[in-house]
Amino acid sequence: MKNKSVLITGANIGLGKEVARQLALINETEKIYLGCRNAQKADEAKRELVSLTGRAIFEIVILDVSDPASVSAAVSGMKQPVDALILNAGGQGGKEPLAITSTGMTNIAATNLLGHVVLVDEMIKAGKLNNEVLYVSSEGARGIKGVMKKPNLKSNSVAEFVSVLDGSFSNPKFDGSEAYGYGYIKYIGALWTSANARKYPQIKFISISPGNTSGTAGYDNLPGMTKFLFKYLLAPIVMPLIGMIHSIQKGAARYVEALGNANLKSGMFYGSKDGKVTGAMVEQGTIFPEFRNITFQDNAYEALHSFIK
Ligand SMILES: NC(=O)c1ccc[n+]([C@@H]2O[C@H](COP(=O)([O-])OP(=O)(O)OC[C@H]3O[C@@H](n4cnc5c(N)ncnc54)[C@H](OP(=O)(O)O)[C@@H]3O)[C@@H](O)[C@H]2O)c1
Structure with missing residues (x-):
């Protein structure tokens, strides 16, 4: 393994903490x-x-990955370069996913993307990133049959991506049935990661989905009975029986297997096979070819940077 040092965002709980343990x-x-x-x-x-x-x-x-200034301060404070970054912090955007942060992005977009963009840019600028970056996306980025529709964008232009990030894309706004735009946001994240792979060929950039994973705090912000149902009944008991969820050890092992893995190509997004959310991984462009479109990738990159002063 060539990555002797790794920085993991969102490492105090869930997949981030488990990957820290495994590494x-x-x-x-x-x-x-x-x-x-x-x-x-x-x-x-x-x-x-x-x-x-x-x-x-x-x-x-x-x-705090929703706050660019906090990320800049963290990068300035780092004394040594790191070999790899795992951009894992994120999820459903807390109790108010569609509230607008001071940068103009929704909470859910800022949490999954904003600070990670600043972190990558500033680590590279400061010469503090040696080898590779894993962006944690989700199968939601290409749709999950019966659970989350695939992103339904008209043009994949910069303006359209900006409208997803500032919450104005959907009118009325994204709601719980669309997981507040979660799949769209993880789609933009995977495109941005691929744009970085071309911009910085000396560094390996891939997106990875942990798959649907139990034992994290991911269900904690669901309302009352829904939370109870998912957290204590469906996720631990029912869904594993039908291959709809796997353990936190398996989810985090996907990151560990991806780091330094020469079979995974820079600029690609790896996740479960079509129709699946666990099991073997495949390159997601085979399911949703939009991931390979370099114009969409560059548009995602530009849209994200338009929120950074
Ligand atoms: N679990 C799944 O089934 C699944 C499936 C596909 C993708 N993912 C992705 O995997 C990643 C990890 O998810 P998880 O299930 O392990 O979730 P989790 O248990 O809720 O952990 C999320 C982590 O992100 C941190 N975080 C959230 N907002 C942050 C912010 N503004 N600044 C810094 N840290 C912040 C949390 O810190 P606090 O404790 O301070 O809130 C926590 O450490 C996420 O990106 C998620 O979208 C998960």
């Missing part, structure tokens, strides 16, 4: 930076990870 169990891993927004939660996760792995290789980096 620490690889002898060649020398340093893991836990990118977290809350110092207390980060301390607890660090203590637990040291005790689980027996390795004191974790360092906390405080950053």
Whole structure:
């Protein structure tokens, strides 16, 4: 493994914490930076990870990926370059996914994308990123039959992507049935990652989906009974029986297997096979060819940067 040091965003819980645990169990891993927004939660996760792995290789980096200034400060504070970045923080955008942040993006868009764009740009500019970047996308980016429709965009222009990011795309606005635009946002993230692969050929950029994964805090913001139903009945008991969900260990193992894997090509997005959300991974352009369109990729890149001053 050539990635001796890795920075993981959203590392205090869920997939981010589990991937930190799995990477620490690889002898060649020398340093893991836990990118977290809350110092207390980060301390607890660090203590637990040291005790689980027996390795004191974790360092906390405080950053809020919905706040560009916080990410810039975190990059300035990093004393050493890192070999790999895992852009994992994200999810459904908290209790108010469509609230507009100070940068003009919705909460859900900012959480999954904004700080990651700043992090990549500034790490590269500062010469602090050596080898590779994994952007954590989702099968929602190409649609999941019976669960989430595939993104239905007309032009994939810069303006159309901006309208997804600022929440004006759908009128009335995205709602719970569209997971507040989650699939669209992870689609834009995968396109942006591919644009980076062409812009920075010396660094490997891939998108990866962990697959539908249990044991994370992903269901915590669902309303009352729906949360109860998913978190305690469907996700742990019913969905595994029909191959609709896998364990957090399996979800995080997808990241570990992707890092430094020469079979995965820069600029591509890997996730479950068509119609699946677990199991073997395939390049997602075979399912949704839009991912390979370099004009769409460049438009996503430009749309995202229009929110960064
Ligand atoms: N679980 C799945 O089935 C699944 C499927 C496909 C893709 N994904 C993607 O996988 C990634 C991890 O998801 P998960 O299921 O592990 O979710 P999770 O358990 O909810 O963990 C999300 C992590 O992101 C952090 N985070 C959220 N907003 C942040 C912000 N503004 N700044 C910094 N950190 C922030 C959270 O920190 P706090 O604790 O401070 O909130 C937490 O550490 C997400 O990008 C998600 O979209 C998950």
